[in-house]
Amino acid sequence: MAAHPIGIFDSGYGGLTVLKDILEQIPEYDYLYMGDNSRAPYGTRSYETVYRYTLECVEWFFSMGCPLVVLACNTASAKALRTIQQNDLPVIAPNRRVLGVIRPTSEIIGNYTKTGNIAVLATNGTVQSQSYPIEISKFFPNIAVFQEACPIWVPLIENNEHTGEGADYFIKKHLDAVFSRSPSIDTLLLACTHYPLLMNKIQQYIPEGVTILSQGKIVAASLKDYLLRHREISEKCTRGAERIFYTTDSTADFDNHARLFFGKDIKSLHLDLDKNP
Numbered sequence: 001m002a003a004h005p006i007g008i009f010d011s012g013y014g015g016l017t018v019l020k021d022i023l024e025q026i027p028e029y030d031y032l033y034m035g036d037n038s039r040a041p042y043g044t045r046s047y048e049t050v051y052r053y054t055l056e057c058v059e060w061f062f063s064m065g066c067p068l069v070v071l072a073c074n075t076a077s078a079k080a081l082r083t084i085q086q087n088d089l090p091v092i093a094p095n096r097r098v099l100g101v102i103r104p105t106s107e108i109i110g111n112y113t114k115t116g117n118i119a120v121l122a123t124n125g126t127v128q129s130q131s132y133p134i135e136i137s138k139f140f141p142n143i144a145v146f147q148e149a150c151p152i153w154v155p156l157i158e159n160n161e162h163t164g165e166g167a168d169y170f171i172k173k174h175l176d177a178v179f180s181r182s183p184s185i186d187t188l189l190l191a192c193t194h195y196p197l198l199m200n201k202i203q204q205y206i207p208e209g210v211t212i213l214s215q216g217k218i219v220a221a222s223l224k225d226y227l228l229r230h231r232e233i234s235e236k237c238t239r240g241a242e243r244i245f246y247t248t249d250s251t252a253d254f255d256n257h258a259r260l261f262f263g264k265d266i267k268s269l270h271l272d273l274d275k276n277p
Helices: 015-025 047-063 074-079 081-092 102-111 124-129 131-139 153-158 165-181 195-204 215-229 251-262
Strands: 006-010 031-035 068-071 097-099 117-122 144-149 187-190 211-214 243-247
Touching: 006 015, 006 047, 015 031, 015 215, 015 251, 031 047, 047 068, 047 074, 047 081, 074 081, 074 102, 074 124, 081 097, 102 131, 102 187, 102 215, 117 124, 117 131, 117 165, 124 131, 124 144, 131 144, 144 165, 153 165, 153 195, 165 195, 187 195, 195 211, 211 215, 243 251
Parallel strands: 006 031, 006 068, 031 243, 068 097, 117 144, 117 187, 187 211
Antiparallel strands: none
């Protein structure tokens, strides 16, 4: 592995959709991806558990030489990022950085709405954290945020049932629920890295003219800007265009799902966090 890759973390496969967009915008860097599949999903777990799992994974990335780690997971960003940034980094790695996916999205989402009404579709954990309403209010205090937890969407995707007719009921159910709370919603944020795979079906059940935002391109653009503004970090990140993938569960299962999320075949390596030094 290259000496100093950029770490991309997710609880499972979804972060591959973010990495895919990152590679389109800044392909020259080395990247190290890790999916904590053996402990997924994170969306139903407590704050303490998500924090503990995420910190453990961040420390592994640091042990692999990463100067910068991106939490390409909404739940980890919602439940663990702030504590890691404020409490842990100053002690364990003051010269390294950990970024998330919520703030980059919150900074720009208000630019897409004309009615001032937006919907956030996410996991239970992300919705319960209230991270999006809190962050969005910092940049766009007059915007109304309507959240909808869609707990069945991730299992539908991971079991490859998301393109069949059976998925339509659950997709329409949650879209109808959020639009019933505000028919004026004109911007829909897919606040889970799995949800872009449902884009075609989502478009069938929303009013005409509603803008759908997925996070990959937003996070990629934000990361590119961050590296341009923070030369002290970007200069530590090696540029060999190398990509290495790890999973804490079955490599065969991970590789099988990877094409769905990443768009191409990969060959992952197994990581046993219990043996991480």
